Amino acid sequence: MVAFKLKKDASEEAIQRLMDSCNTMREIPIVKDIRAHRDLGLDPERNHDMMFLVKFDSIEDYKAYSTHPVHMDIMRTILLPILEPEVAINQLITKCLSMKDSIPVVKDLQVHRDLGLDPERNQNIMLLVSLDDVEDYVKYASNLEHLSVVENFIRPATVPGSRSAMQFKW
Incomplete structure (x- = not known):
């Protein structure tokens, strides 16, 4: 699980691209399941805005995923600009x-x-x-x-x- 606090001015379009990136990362063979969830906004000062739940078969798969080119590209081009x-x-x-x-x-x-x-x-x-x-x-x-x-x-x-x-x- 990884949780994110997004910029206040992050556009809905940019946030939706991040949500949609789950479908792209789901295509990585070592990813067994991945889900993105947005916070309900009930306590915005304390809560994170979004989280990804990612399931792997092993620690080795997680390590491979953490540097996988698709994952890195999504982080660099979609996540970091709105983080x-x-x-x-x-x-x-x-x-x-x-x-x-x-x-x-x-x-x-x-x-x-x-x-x-x-x-x-x-x-x-x-x-x-x-x-x-x-x-x-x-x-x-x-x-x-x-x-x-x-x-x-x-x-x-x-x-x-x-x-x-x-x-x-x-």
Whole structure:
């Protein structure tokens, strides 16, 4: 189960596209069942706006689904544009942190949020990834999980030209 808080100005058309995306994801063979439900709106300040219930046969199927191209495309093109920004940032952070356990060459991984003291000049989030050597960096940089996180979470949340990166020896 995953629940979403949508932007207040999300159009009914955009919300319906998200609901309809269930039919597309239902075609992914490892998805045994998927249902989308909208909140009744009885407590909009506390409740999420929508939830998806997805059934799999195994944890491996869930992991495959989480990076499946159809699922990622729906997240990037349909969900993220109408997702409440704080929720999108939290999902980005969660997905980045998941790389610590899913990419073997990663020795440590930290995500830090800016304190907001100079918002005009500072980045909002910093991802600090510790690796043993240059060879591990090359493996990390080309790892499919890492590339998926960049393409589906980091890039959509980044203003073009604002990403900065560096590799250094500690």
